[in-house]
Amino acid sequence: AQTVTQSQPEMSVQEAETVTLSCTYDTSESDYYLFWYKQPPSRQMILVIRQEAYKQQNATENRFSVNFQKAAKSFSLKISDSQLGDAAMYFCAYASSGQGAQKLVFGQGTRLTINP
Amino acid sequence: DAGVTQSPTHLIKTRGQQVTLRCSPKSGHDTVSWYQQALGQGPQFIFQYYEEEERQRGNFPDRFSGHQFPNYSSELNVNALLLGDSALYLCASSLGRTGWLRRQYFGPGTRLTVT
Structure with missing residues (x-):
């Protein structure tokens, strides 16, 4: 079974600075998808960024980018120019593209605090 | 464009009771x-x-059951509630x-809080 590990329960960063959240995963599959979701205090999970494993190019979405290392099974999220609104729980998630697999497997989450 | 809605927001139940949670998907979506x-x-x-059928199930006991209606809304039912069922239930x-x-x-x- 696939597992996702986020080794940083909490992280903090000064406003306008850059922070990197770590995620590793375990799988024997070659084709899959990886996601970062944000969960603010309102509880509603919001997709931040998505990476397809067959694509070597790292995904970027404005201030958010990933460092996808397939061989190392690592998928870190970099947030540039941190803003107060970035404060939230961040979850890394894995999805298999195989038949019969319709679930996201989430990590334990990293709580990100932005210091003004 | 309405997003995903869930009801109720909070509820408190006693051990052994049954509960039904409801979800309305985002407009145009058919998978919950x-x-x-x-x-x-x-x-x-x-x-x-998807299409009113359960496509896949996670590692949860049969006390957890669900249903999808023709309008794609869905219900999650939990029978014989245990204290460990206390959690936030998310619909996507x-x-x-x-x-x-x-x-x-x-x-x-x-x-959901089970007491």
Whole structure:
């Protein structure tokens, strides 16, 4: 079974600075998808960024980018120019593209605090 | 354009009781997934419904059951509630058989407390 590990329960960063959240995963599959979701205090999970494993190019979405290392099974999220609104729980998630697999497997989450 | 809605927002139940949680997907979406998120944990997949059928089920006992209606809304039922069922229950919707691989839209969740 696939597992996702986020080794940083909490992280903090000064406003306008850059922070990197770590995620590793375990799988024997070659084709899959990886996601970062944000969960603010309102509880509603919001997709931040998505990476397809067959694509070597790292995904970027404005201030958010990933460092996808397939061989190392690592998928870190970099947030540039941190803003107060970035404060939230961040979850890394894995999805298999195989038949019969319709679930996201989430990590334990990293709580990100932005210091003004 | 209405997003994913869930009801109720909060509820408190007693051990042994039964509960029904409801989810309306984002307009145009036909696939609904349910997740359980215990306090301080990441969400865990319960099951997914597409075209009114359960496509896949996570590692949850038969006390957890669900249903999808022709309008694509969905219910999650939990029987014989245990204290350990206390959690935030999240509903997520997507479009088509593989839309969930592109993006799922989550609702705000239902906070269930079992006493």
